[in-house]
Amino acid sequence: MRPEVTLAELPLRPELVGEVPYGAPQLDVPVRLNVNENPYPPSPAIIAEMAHAVAAVAADIDRYPDREATALRQALADYLRHGLGVANIWAANGSNEVMTHLLGAFAGPGRRVLTFTPTYSMYPEYARNTHSEYVVVPRRDDYTLTAAEVLAAIAEHQPAVVIITTPNNPTGTTTPLSVIAEVLAGTEAIVIVDEAYQEFARDPEQTALTLLGEFGNLVVSRTMSKAFAFAGGRLGYLAANPAIVDACRIVRLPYHLSAQTQAVALVALAHAEEMLAKVDELRLTRDEMLVRLPQLGVEVIASDANFCLFGRFDDRHDVWQRLLDRGVLVRETGPAGFLRVSVGTPAETEAFYGALAEVLEEIR
Numbered sequence: 433m434r435p436e437v438t439l440a441e442l443p444l445r446p447e448l449v450g451e452v453p454y455g456a457p458q459l460d461v462p463v464r465l466n467v468n469e470n471p472y473p474p475s476p477a478i479i480a481e482m483a484h485a486v487a488a489v490a491a492d493i494d495r496y497p498d499r500e501a502t503a504l505r506q507a508l509a510d511y512l513r514h515g516l517g518v519a520n521i522w523a524a525n526g527s528n529e530v531m532t533h534l535l536g537a538f539a540g541p542g543r544r545v546l547t548f549t550p551t552y553s554m555y556p557e558y559a560r561n562t563h564s565e566y567v568v569v570p571r572r573d574d575y576t577l578t579a580a581e582v583l584a585a586i587a588e589h590q591p592a593v594v595i596i597t598t599p600n601n602p603t604g605t606t607t608p609l610s611v612i613a614e615v616l617a618g619t620e621a622i623v624i625v626d627e628a629y630q631e632f633a634r635d636p637e638q639t640a641l642t643l644l645g646e647f648g649n650l651v652v653s654r655t656m657s658k659a660f661a662f663a664g665g666r667l668g669y670l671a672a673n674p675a676i677v678d679a680c681r682i683v684r685l686p687y688h689l690s691a692q693t694q695a696v697a698l699v700a701l702a703h704a705e706e707m708l709a710k711v712d713e714l715r716l717t718r719d720e721m722l723v724r725l726p727q728l729g730v731e732v733i734a735s736d737a738n739f740c741l742f743g744r745f746d747d748r749h750d751v752w753q754r755l756l757d758r759g760v761l762v763r764e765t766g767p768a769g770f771l772r773v774s775v776g777t778p779a780e781t782e783a784f785y786g787a788l789a790e791v792l793e794e795i796r
């Protein structure tokens with residue numbers, strides 16, 4: 433083949449023509465507050481245990497891993513509690529793969545996925561990659577949802593899958609359990625409640641996990657990437673009726689979770705308390721941010737997650753760039769005029785306030 437061949441000359445699927453790989457910029461700057469990671473690495477003792485676990489699976493690396501990831505799913509069930517067992521849990525390489533399994537099984541050609549914007553920017557990618565039609569309905573002005581509006585959107589668009597993100601990314605707003613229960617009672621569509629940030633919520637016990645016994649069409653999506661400080665480990669999971677887990681097992685690639693991933697995630701889960709130790713501090717820093725940002729003269733959306741949406745700026749890209757020039761990386765996402773900042777360590781968060789104060793001084 434000619435080495436200089438371009439994508440335009442290749443028989444790319446028509447719906448992918450003009451598409452570019454998507455993702456937040458990965459820039460090596462001192463203060464990275466753009467992808468909602470927990471900024472605290474594990475302790476040296478846990479790092480050593482993870483290394484030891486990888487060495488142990490290396491001795492068997494000539495063999496395929498446990499295709500069903502049974503031990504890991506049991507550990508995830510034990511972490512979630514709510515009477516869940518292995519049969520209720522599915523796991524994959526990040527929520528992004530779990531969501532792809534769900535849409536592969538329940539959406540796909542000729543079927544719709546409905547969600548409520550502004551919301552997570554990866555959902556349209558999952559829909560596209562599973563050949564599903566992606567339909568969005570705007571949230572209310574305060575970014576909340578009511579059951580009546582969600583059910584009206586379902587009646588209008590007849591989706592196969594509905595995604596409700598709570599706390600929502602990028603707004604940080606929550607959807608009450610009563611709304612989710614009312615939606616579930618009014619539809620037979622698969623309802624995915626994406627609780628990626630649940631551990632940061634003001635009341636983490638207000639979780640859709642409590643509704644699983646009542647609704648067979650409910651899926652609760654979780655991840656170890658955020659509160660669990662395990663973004664690099666790539667582990668997302670769901671809790672649902674066992675039949676939904678079986679559907680995911682049909683569409684997953686064989687041996688999708690490597691032996692190393694399973695082993696390292698098991699170590700993290702065995703030390704759940706320590707991995708989550710900074711969540712309380714991050715929550716307090718988030719609450720402080722909701723006070724500090726207005727003091728600097730910017731608007732902030734009340735958040736239940738480890739990030740805040742702040743604005744409004746006439747030229748948000750200019751503000752983003754000026755912060756970056758000062759070594760602070762935030763995310764250019766969400767409603768017009770807003771930027772999103774993740775909650776960092778106290779030093780990172782102070783650096784952000786300092787840089788923002790300077791930028792505001794410059795542009796005002």
Ligand SMILES: *Cc1c(COP(=O)(O)O)cnc(C)c1O
Pocket residue numbers: 468525526527528529552597600601626628654655656657658663667668
């Ligand atoms: C970050 C995030 C996830 C997690 O994605 P992973 O693939 O598990 O890292 C899921 N849902 C939302 C809304 C998120 O913001």
